[in-house]
Amino acid sequence: GQQVMQIPQYQHVQEGEDFTTYCNSSTTLSNIQWYKQRPGGHPVFLIQLVKSGEVKKQKRLTFQFGEAKKNSSLHITATQTTDVGTYFCAGFRYSNYQLIWGAGTKLIIKP
Amino acid sequence: DAGVIQSPRHEVTEMGQEVTLRCKPISGHDYLFWYRQTMMRGLELLIYFNNNVPIDDSGMPEDRFSAKMPNASFSTLKIQPSEPRDSAVYFCASSTPTGEYSYEQYFGPGTRLTVT
Numbered sequence: 001g002q003q004v005m006q007i008p009q010y011q012h013v014q015e016g017e018d019f020t021t022y023c024n025s026s027t028t029l030s031n032i033q034w035y036k037q038r039p040g041g042h043p044v045f046l047i048q049l050v051k052s053g054e055v056k057k058q059k060r061l062t063f064q065f066g067e068a069k070k071n072s073s074l075h076i077t078a079t080q081t082t083d084v085g086t087y088f089c090a091g092f093r094y095s096n097y098q099l100i101w102g103a104g105t106k107l108i109i110k111p
Numbered sequence: 112d113a114g115v116i117q118s119p120r121h122e123v124t125e126m127g128q129e130v131t132l133r134c135k136p137i138s139g140h141d142y143l144f145w146y147r148q149t150m151m152r153g154l155e156l157l158i159y160f161n162n163n164v165p166i167d168d169s170g171m172p173e174d175r176f177s178a179k180m181p182n183a184s185f186s187t188l189k190i191q192p193s194e195p196r197d198s199a200v201y202f203c204a205s206s207t208p209t210g211e212y213s214y215e216q217y218f219g220p221g222t223r224l225t226v227t
Contacts, residue, residue, distance in 0.1 A: 042202055042221050092214055097161070104153065
């Protein structure tokens with residue numbers, strides 16, 4: 001079946017260092033969405049990428065969608081304590097209106 | 112808008128008891144999703160509805176789980192009888208296409224279920 005693999009599972013960084021998480025789908029996606037879940041919270045929609053090769057930025061966050069629409073990445077520049085949480089990618093297919101979720105990458109800021 | 116509303120926020124029950132979780136989606140959203148989240152299995156889609164009709168319930172673990180959506184503003188997820196392995200956070204989310212490519216989901220705060 002459809003799968004979206006997300007790595008790494010965890011990433012420990014010092015505040016100010018960069019962070020990157022990667023997603024790969026076994027099938028071509030209609031779009032890919034990114035969500036953030038703070039500890040104890042619920043997933044919150046960040047952004048959606050639709051076009052092949054698309055790059056979008058939100059302040060220190062950069063999102064990319066691969067040319068084949070099978071992979072995506074989220075890069076955070078100069079992490080801050082407010083970035084702590086788990087970042088999920090989710091692949092969307094119009095055919096069944098479902099999101100296929102990655103396992104998430106937990107960003108941990110080292111004291 | 113108040114967002115997606117779920118109740119209760121926490122539920123502790125004994126094995127064998129019936130548990131009912133409730134969700135009110137965002138007004139005007141025509142899709143409603145029930146998810147379960149655990150450390151071991153991550154975020155799992157249990158069932159989703161479109162215009163109050165169940166579309167895909169292939170994620171429902173077994174017959175002990177049932178979900179209903181009697182109207183556009185209310186849905187329930189019922190577990191009967193509950194078992195300790197059902198302990199998890201259950202999220203409800205709603206969505207509606209807002210443009211040609213916009214299908215983002217809005218999550219409720221979740222219900223943390225503990226079955227002892």
